Amino acid sequence: xxxxxxxxxxxxxxxxxxxxxxxxxxxxxxxxxxxxxxxxxxxxxxxxxxxxxxxxxxxxxxxxxxxxxxxxxxxxxxxxxxxxxxxxxxxxxxxxxxxxxxxxxxxxxxxxxxxxxxxxxxxxxxxxxxxxxxxxxxxxxxxxxxxxxxxxxxxxxxxxxxxxxxxxxxxxxxxxxxxxxxxxxxxxxxxxxxxxxxxxxxxxxxxxxxxxxxxxxxxxxxxxxxxxxxxxxxxxxxxxxxxxxxxxxxxxxxxxxxxxxxxxxxxxxxxxxxxxxxxxxxxxxxxxxxxxxxxxxxxxxxxxxxxxxxxxxxxxxxxxxxxxxxxxxxxxxxxxxxxxxxxxxxxxxxxxxxxxxxxxxxxxxxxxxxxxxxxxxxxxxxxxxxxxxxxxxxxxxxxxxxxxxxxxxxxxxxxxxxxxxxxxxxxxxxxxxxxxxxxxxxxxxxxxxxxxx
Numbered sequence: 001x002x003x004x005x006x007x008x009x010x011x012x013x014x015x016x017x018x019x020x021x022x023x024x025x026x027x028x029x030x031x032x033x034x035x036x037x038x039x040x041x042x043x044x045x046x047x048x049x050x051x052x053x054x055x056x057x058x059x060x061x062x063x064x065x066x067x068x069x070x071x072x073x074x075x076x077x078x079x080x081x082x083x084x085x086x087x088x089x090x091x092x093x094x095x096x097x098x099x100x101x102x103x104x105x106x107x108x109x110x111x112x113x114x115x116x117x118x119x120x121x122x123x124x125x126x127x128x129x130x131x132x133x134x135x136x137x138x139x140x141x142x143x144x145x146x147x148x149x150x151x152x153x154x155x156x157x158x159x160x161x162x163x164x165x166x167x168x169x170x171x172x173x174x175x176x177x178x179x180x181x182x183x184x185x186x187x188x189x190x191x192x193x194x195x196x197x198x199x200x201x202x203x204x205x206x207x208x209x210x211x212x213x214x215x216x217x218x219x220x221x222x223x224x225x226x227x228x229x230x231x232x233x234x235x236x237x238x239x240x241x242x243x244x245x246x247x248x249x250x251x252x253x254x255x256x257x258x259x260x261x262x263x264x265x266x267x268x269x270x271x272x273x274x275x276x277x278x279x280x281x282x283x284x285x286x287x288x289x290x291x292x293x294x295x296x297x298x299x300x301x302x303x304x305x306x307x308x309x310x311x312x313x314x315x316x317x318x319x320x321x322x323x324x325x326x327x328x329x330x331x332x333x334x335x336x337x338x339x340x341x342x343x344x345x346x347x348x349x350x351x352x353x354x355x356x357x358x359x360x361x362x363x364x365x366x367x368x369x370x371x372x373x374x375x376x377x378x379x380x381x382x383x384x385x386x387x388x389x390x391x392x393x394x395x396x397x398x399x400x401x402x403x404x405x406x407x408x409x410x411x412x413x414x415x416x417x418x419x420x421x422x423x424x425x426x427x428x429x430x431x432x433x434x435x436x437x438x439x440x441x442x443x444x445x446x447x448x449x450x451x452x453x
Contacts (some may be wrong), residue, residue: 012054013145016137017152019047020433024156027429029176030361032123036175040429044129051136063139064438065387069380070132076376077125080337081446083111094331097347115337116344124339130429131436138440146405146441147214153437154211157204161190161239164197168242187219187243196428198248199419201240202255203412203434208232209264210408214401247422251415258411263396264404317363317422323350324362328370335374344371356404359425365420388413391442402445409441 022043026036056356060067086109098112115121116303139147164187189197208324212229219225233256240252258264327348336344345359363366363392388410395406416425416435425431 005199009145009148010141012051012137012140015050015147016134016141016149017045019044019130019133019137020152020156023134023429023433024160024190025175027433028189028196029193030424030427031192034176034192037143037429041126041129044133048129048133048136050141051133055136056140059139063440063443065441066135066398069387070128070135070383072380074125074128074132076373076380077121077128077338080115081113081119081125083113086112089114092334092337094344113337114334115340117337117340117342120339121337127427127429127432131432134433135436135440139217139435139444143401146444147211147401149437150207150211150214150405150408152435154207155202157200157207160191160197161201161204161236163408164189164239164243165235168239172399187239190334190430191292191428193423193428194243195245195247195423196425196431198240198243198245199251199416199425199431201236201243202248202252202359202415202419204236205233205252205255206259206264206408206411208236209259210404213404217401247419251419254418254425255415256324256393257410258414262407262411264407264411320359321364321367323348324364324367324371328367331371331374332373335370335372335377337448338377340372341368357377363423365424365426385417388442391445394445395442405441406443406445407413409438409443412438413442 022040026040029036068263086099089095089112092114094116095112098116113121120219138146138149167173167187167189174186174188174192175190176188186194187197188194189200191197191200208229212225215225237252237256240248327345331344341361342359345362349359362371366381369381373380391406392410395403395410397403413435416438419425425433
């Protein structure tokens with residue numbers, strides 16, 4: 001489909017593209033001490049200011065729901081930083097220890113915020129700059145620029161995948177010290193954590209399918225794109241396994257199944273065989289793809305994820321989650337403070353779980369939100385899930401590119417939500433930027449006002 005008047009990218013696309021390149025090069029770690037963040041976050045704040053300045057009333061009307069949600073998230077984080085008088089904060093659940101310390105130190109009445117670790121909450125507030133800036137600029141793009149954005153996103157993710165592939169050969173070129181207890185080869189790509197790399201690889205599968213359809217719509221004669229996309233998908237499945245992430249294998253399987261059955265991939269020779277037969281053939285494709293990738297990785301002695309699954313009983317995460325559950329009620333309804341997990345859990349950590357390393361996150365975002373953001377944070381998660389279900393319902397039918405992008409956005413968010421059950425991918429700037437783009441695609445089903453000019 002030809003879109004007149006949209007052949008040249010908008011200025012906003014170039015600015016967003018530059019920000020994404022910078023994000024992928026510097027945003028693979030969640031740690032506040034990561035030196036790259038001192039470059040990325042100021043740039044993101046400047047870009048966010050530009051996006052706010054250029055935002056139109058029509059764009060606000062089209063994206064007001066996610067913008068309101070973003071405002072609530074930022075508002076809740078700021079609320080955790082507002083100093084409260086001693087007569088108020090000392091009655092907050094979980095704050096009695098601070099009152100005891102103040103009494104022992106004879107400090108007198110001290111104003112303190114709701115957060116027990118204000119510096120960590122302030123870091124969480126600055127961390128919002130990247131996804132907010134990406135959202136504001138992506139929301140202003142037209143359809144052609146969104147297709148270009150998909151190209152760019154896949155290219156940057158492909159660079160991370162390629163780097164991960166090189167790392168499996170023993171070339172240990174890492175931007176960060178890999179996070180994990182394992183030793184030897186770590187296929188982390190542009191990330192510090194192989195689980196976050198695996199989440200990105202899983203999200204690439206539906207991106208490939210939508211991009212193949214976009215290319216075919218514009219160049220019907222270029223049928224080789226299907227073969228290329230299929231080969232790339234098989235390589236991604238192989239990389240998911242050799243990355244060594246158990247959660248990545250599970251999420252990758254979910255991504256493959258959803259890509260085939262959620263109306264994202266269109267395989268012409270399957271569609272001509274009738275719905276029932278096409279379903280059986282799609283199931284066969286899933287089984288064969290996983291089998292080929294598994295055999296290839298085992299044959300090359302890189303079946304790390306499978307070997308780790310065999311040793312799942314040694315995983316500390318279920319015991320960690322079990323120890324967090326009784327802590328949560330002690331800080332309800334407001335939570336201990338956004339970003340305060342490390343210090344709060346350290347104060348309650350069972351002796352049986354003490355190790356020479358510390359628990360940097362709950363490795364389950366839903367438990368961590370409950371602990372640090374309390375009932376307001378859980379309510380925001382519930383509203384987000386409801387809005388995601390509504391976006392999935394709105395995009396349930398149709399083959400227009402806007403609808404396909406909406407389905408893609410829904411699926412990417414589902415992939416990230418599933419990955420967040422056992423990890424924290426959205427805390428990295430890269431994955432928070434991918435989430436922001438997916439959120440724009442979810443919302444932008446009907447053509448925006450900018451497409452009509």
